[in-house]
């Protein structure tokens with residue numbers, strides 16, 4: 001009997017008193033899969049970087065930050081860091097957040113001209129009395145901490161934006177590109193879990209728009225007793241259901257990472273009037289045993305996991321089988 005059916009058969013999950021059951025039950029599982037890192041999309045270079053840290057006794061916070069930085073520095077990725085697609089007015093604006101195993105968190109929103117948004121978010125967490133810095137203030141803070149100012153709009157992204165401007169048609173695109181927001185979760189040898197999430201947000205968004213990715217509880221949530229979750233896809237839908245927090249709370253009730261992601265996707269799909277066929281959302285989760293899971297609305301989502309079995313990219317299960 002797996003943990004979920006155990007809890008379901010006793011009925012305690014629905015009473016919201018799963019925590020004790022969870023703990024008692026998890027004590028009986030001897031094999032903990034650690035260290036481990038898991039991320040949204042096919043980002044083997046990023047998970048490799050994180051693994052270098054985890055496999056040499058490094059901590060999960062450094063692992064997720066360094067892993068995300070790989071994609072932020074990749075000019076070919078048009079959804080993260082340098083090379084990110086701009087808003088309607090041609091501004092590349094980055095959103096990112098990070099959360100550690102102590103429950104600390106930091107975030108930046110609408111950050112311009114600084115590619116390593118995840119490292120700025122970490123400094124907000126560690127060196128300021130705040131959780132979130134936005135816009136000019138976030139940039140000013142980054143510059144004061146020694147970050148370089150650079151133009152994040154690459155020639156390729158500029159060309160695509162000019163092309164888009166011919167029609168100026170705005171519709172959230174189901175992400176069929178090979179990757180998007182980078183969300184990363186890691187558990188180190190000490191069994192401590194941290195997470196990070198970084199993005200340039202939706203392509204051609206309204207100026208000033210901020211999505212789920214820098215919002216703790218929506219784009220990312222970590223509870224070191226239970227596990228962590230990250231989201232990618234249409235941020236507005238993730239925010240409305242406080243998605244990553246929901247996934248972690250479902251794991252607290254005893255659901256497996258896969259089932260927790262699936263229930264959180266169901267919550268979006270089954271909302272009255274949901275037009276889920278027109279957008280994508282995907283979740284990734286990691287629990288304290290080192291088990292991972294994922295689920296998305298549309299076909300095409302995948303995750304990359306690096307543990308003692310190697311660095312592999314896995315297709316995610318999804319809801320919309322009819323397409």
Ligand code: ASP
Pocket residue numbers: 079175180181199200201202210211212213231232233234235236
């Ligand atoms: N979640 C991001 C946002 O809404 C975008 C994405 O993951 O594609 O800004």
